[in-house]
Amino acid sequence: MSPVLPALQTLGLSRHYGAVSAAEGVSLSLAPGETLALLGPSGSGKSTVLRMIAGLERPDAGSVSVAGRDVTRLPPEARCLGLVFQDYALFPHLDVMGNVAYGPRRRGANQVQAQQQAREALDLVGLADLAARRIGALSGGQQQRVALARALAPHPPLLLLDEPLSNLDEQLRARLRTELRALFDMLGTAVLIVTHDQREALALAGQVALMRAGRVVQIGAAAGVFGQPATAWVAEFLGQPNVFARGGQVVLVPESAVILGEGEAHSVTFRQPDEHGETVKAAHELGELTLHLSRREATLIGRDTLKLRLDESQLREVPDDRAVP
Numbered sequence: 001m002s003p004v005l006p007a008l009q010t011l012g013l014s015r016h017y018g019a020v021s022a023a024e025g026v027s028l029s030l031a032p033g034e035t036l037a038l039l040g041p042s043g044s045g046k047s048t049v050l051r052m053i054a055g056l057e058r059p060d061a062g063s064v065s066v067a068g069r070d071v072t073r074l075p076p077e078a079r080c081l082g083l084v085f086q087d088y089a090l091f092p093h094l095d096v097m098g099n100v101a102y103g104p105r106r107r108g109a110n111q112v113q114a115q116q117q118a119r120e121a122l123d124l125v126g127l128a129d130l131a132a133r134r135i136g137a138l139s140g141g142q143q144q145r146v147a148l149a150r151a152l153a154p155h156p157p158l159l160l161l162d163e164p165l166s167n168l169d170e171q172l173r174a175r176l177r178t179e180l181r182a183l184f185d186m187l188g189t190a191v192l193i194v195t196h197d198q199r200e201a202l203a204l205a206g207q208v209a210l211m212r213a214g215r216v217v218q219i220g221a222a223a224g225v226f227g228q229p230a231t232a233w234v235a236e237f238l239g240q241p242n243v244f245a246r247g248g249q250v251v252l253v254p255e256s257a258v259i260l261g262e263g264e265a266h267s268v269t270f271r272q273p274d275e276h277g278e279t280v281k282a283a284h285e286l287g288e289l290t291l292h293l294s295r296r297e298a299t300l301i302g303r304d305t306l307k308l309r310l311d312e313s314q315l316r317e318v319p320d321d322r323a324v325p
């Protein structure tokens with residue numbers, strides 16, 4: 001059996017703008033059917049990497065292969081990939097069918113074939129009924145799905161999505177997160193998603209690559225990266241509140257390590273109701289512990305104190321890299 005070629009492989013991709021190192025030695029590999037989220041704060045280099053993969057930006061060093069073919073020197077249209085931009089970049093003068101059939105047409109399909117492929121793609125995203133609709137007469141969520149159908153219609157081995165849900169309201173984002181994940185699972189296409197939103201990365205992608213100042217600082221299965229951040233900076237970026245300096249290192253206290261109703265009473269210094277119950281801060285010798293309690297757990301607070309102890313086996317020591325960019 002021949003080995004399965006990665007849908008995407010980048011080796012040492014680097015790009016500088018004057019003194020700014022936008023991407024530095026970025027190596028990624030994505031198997032067919034895998035979904036990878038490129039996650040990181042604003043300015044960390046995510047879009048630069050995506051643009052180099054797409055062929056919209058020239059790397060200073062490194063290479064890009066798509067489905068085993070070195071495309072580093074090829075223009076975007078010769079790279080066989082589907083692209084969905086943040087603003088969708090739909091053609092306003094064409095209807096939905098015209099937009100979606102555009103890709104197959106450019107790749108040499110005749111009109112009948114192109115429309116057939118477009119219809120299949122529109123079916124996939126649940127928009128078959130709107131083929132004749134003008135782009136201007138679609139909602140934001142519908143435009144997003146047209147953009148996705150347009151990228152999918154030529155059956156690319158790799159789909160690149162740049163902040164695909166950022167222009168939508170929160171309710172629609174939540175719904176599309178679920179729908180997109182199901183669609184990716186069904187398609188078997190490799191997908192690279194650029195996002196700065198942790199929830200989006202976790203909901204949409206099996207793998208996560210975390211970027212900081214142009215470099216990938218942690219990469220792996222999404223559950224592993226979120227569950228076991230490798231450094232203090234990663235933990236804080238992923239929104240973990242309980243990151244405490246101790247003897248030159250940092251201790252991470254996951255909420256699952258906090259056992260309520262046992263151990264010493266600790267002062268509660270802050271309480272705020274939230275949609276699940278309460279966010280609470282409790283003074284602890286490590287520092288101020290932030291806890292998200294259910295309504296029932298919150299009843300354990302008595303006279304502004306809360307009994308708790310930490311399951312030491314769940315605490316992790318990691319390097320403190322927060323000051324170093």
Ligand SMILES: Nc1ncnc2c1ncn2[C@@H]1O[C@H](COP(=O)(O)OP(=O)(O)OP(=O)(O)O)[C@@H](O)[C@H]1O
Nearest residue numbers: 017020022040041042043044045046047048049196
């Ligand atoms: N064309 C350009 N000219 C000069 N500097 C650039 C250019 N494009 C990007 N940069 C710089 O490169 C760095 C990485 O930018 P990039 O857009 O890749 O980050 P990002 O992680 O995608 O950010 P965001 O989430 O805000 O889109 C930033 O410091 C940015 O200012």
